[in-house]
Amino acid sequence: MQTDLVSTILPGLLSSPKYVPQWYTYDKLGSELFDRVTNENPDYHLYRVEMSLLKEHTDKIIDNFDETSVFAELGAGNSSKMHRLIEAILKKEGSLRFIPIDISKEYVEESAKNLIKLFPLLDVQPFVGHYLDGMVHVKSLQGSKLLVFLGSSFSSIPEAQMLPFLETIRDAIEGNRDRLLIGLDTNRNPERVKKIYSHPTFVDFMRNILTRLNKDFQADFMQDKFDPYVEYNKSNDQNIEDWIIEDPEYLNTGFRSKCQQTVTLERIGKTIDLEEGEVIHINSPGKTSIKWDWKQFEKLAKAAGLTTEQIWTDQDNLFTLGLMKADLQ
Numbered sequence: 256m257q258t259d260l261v262s263t264i265l266p267g268l269l270s271s272p273k274y275v276p277q278w279y280t281y282d283k284l285g286s287e288l289f290d291r292v293t294n295e296n297p298d299y300h301l302y303r304v305e306m307s308l309l310k311e312h313t314d315k316i317i318d319n320f321d322e323t324s325v326f327a328e329l330g331a332g333n334s335s336k337m338h339r340l341i342e343a344i345l346k347k348e349g350s351l352r353f354i355p356i357d358i359s360k361e362y363v364e365e366s367a368k369n370l371i372k373l374f375p376l377l378d379v380q381p382f383v384g385h386y387l388d389g390m391v392h393v394k395s396l397q398g399s400k401l402l403v404f405l406g407s408s409f410s411s412i413p414e415a416q417m418l419p420f421l422e423t424i425r426d427a428i429e430g431n432r433d434r435l436l437i438g439l440d441t442n443r444n445p446e447r448v449k450k451i452y453s454h455p456t457f458v459d460f461m462r463n464i465l466t467r468l469n470k471d472f473q474a475d476f477m478q479d480k481f482d483p484y485v486e487y488n489k490s491n492d493q494n495i496e497d498w499i500i501e502d503p504e505y506l507n508t509g510f511r512s513k514c515q516q517t518v519t520l521e522r523i524g525k526t527i528d529l530e531e532g533e534v535i536h537i538n539s540p541g542k543t544s545i546k547w548d549w550k551q552f553e554k555l556a557k558a559a560g561l562t563t564e565q566i567w568t569d570q571d572n573l574f575t576l577g578l579m580k581a582d583l584q
């Protein structure tokens with residue numbers, strides 16, 4: 256077993272309240288279950304609406320780029336949202352280097368092979384690892400860069416890390432033709448949010464956390480002893496260093512223990528006690544992901560040295576796609 260899994264996962268399970276980082280949901284099975292969310296959950300606008308915005312605005316998005324450019328996607332998954340952009344730039348320029356960055360090793364490597372079959376002119380170089388390592392890699396590459404971060408995945412970066420995260424993005428796109436394309440969930444309707452994340456496909460996806468804990472730690476979490484936990488919270492402004500999120504709103508997900516129970520992590524000789532009703536949160540307790548007002552994000556991005564070039568949204572303002580660039584003084 257990887258020792259870094261013990262140091263990254265165990266502290267959250269032993270703390271109060273308990274939590275598991277969101278990225279842990281994604282091994283090969285988790286990525287496959289996430290595909291079912293996007294394909295089978297009709298309310299999951301994070302896929303449907305973002306995909307249609309990407310299709311509608313492809314020409315403007317690729318406008319800056321040529322055959323020497325690099326497209327890199329953070330948390331690429333199967334990169335299906337990139338197909339239209341890749342197709343358009345290959346048609347315009349004939350070649351492109353594409354770096355899908357993802358922690359889910361087998362899945363991103365398999366997806367890269369599928370991309371090559373689909374686009375033989377595409378030079379696909381997957382990067383397996385965490386976002387931040389991927390960005391350091393992208394920064395080292397020649398050519399103008401389009402860094403793409405879709406699916407509102409930025410919303411699950413723990414808040415205290417959001418500003419430094421965007422500063423790292425800014426450092427990776429400091430060429431004057433470089434751009435960041437970011438997609439954020441701007442649906443702040445509590446009932447709608449709860450419906451989306453209570454759908455059976457999403458619950459199955461979340462439950463992969465318990466499946467994975469059982470596998471990695473030889474643990475005995477029993478799925479039927481936990482109910483899915485899905486809440487929508489509004490909270491007071493959060494002071495994060497010198498940045499304030501005004502009126503933050505959060506999706507909060509996890510598992511609620513149906514009874515008092517003790518779970519054994521046999522591989523590392525530890526036990527975890529849970530009270531009846533106690534929640535194991537996904538991501539920071541109470542804050543699985545932020546549901547944005549674009550202005551909140553823009554304020555944060557500005558503090559990190561990023562400026563909005565253009566934004567696109569749907570008529571119900573459920574999802575927003577922003578094309579951004581580094582402030583170049």
Ligand SMILES: C[S@@+](CC[C@H](N)C(=O)[O-])C[C@H]1O[C@@H](n2cnc3c(N)ncnc32)[C@H](O)[C@@H]1O
Pocket residue numbers: 277278281286289293302329330331332333334336356357358359384385386387405406407408
């Ligand atoms: C919500 S899915 C989005 C997939 C795709 N980009 C989309 O928009 O449909 C998040 C993806 O990010 C990857 N991921 C999650 N946390 C990560 C991290 N810390 N570093 C790298 N990849 C991560 C997951 O494996 C998964 O493929």
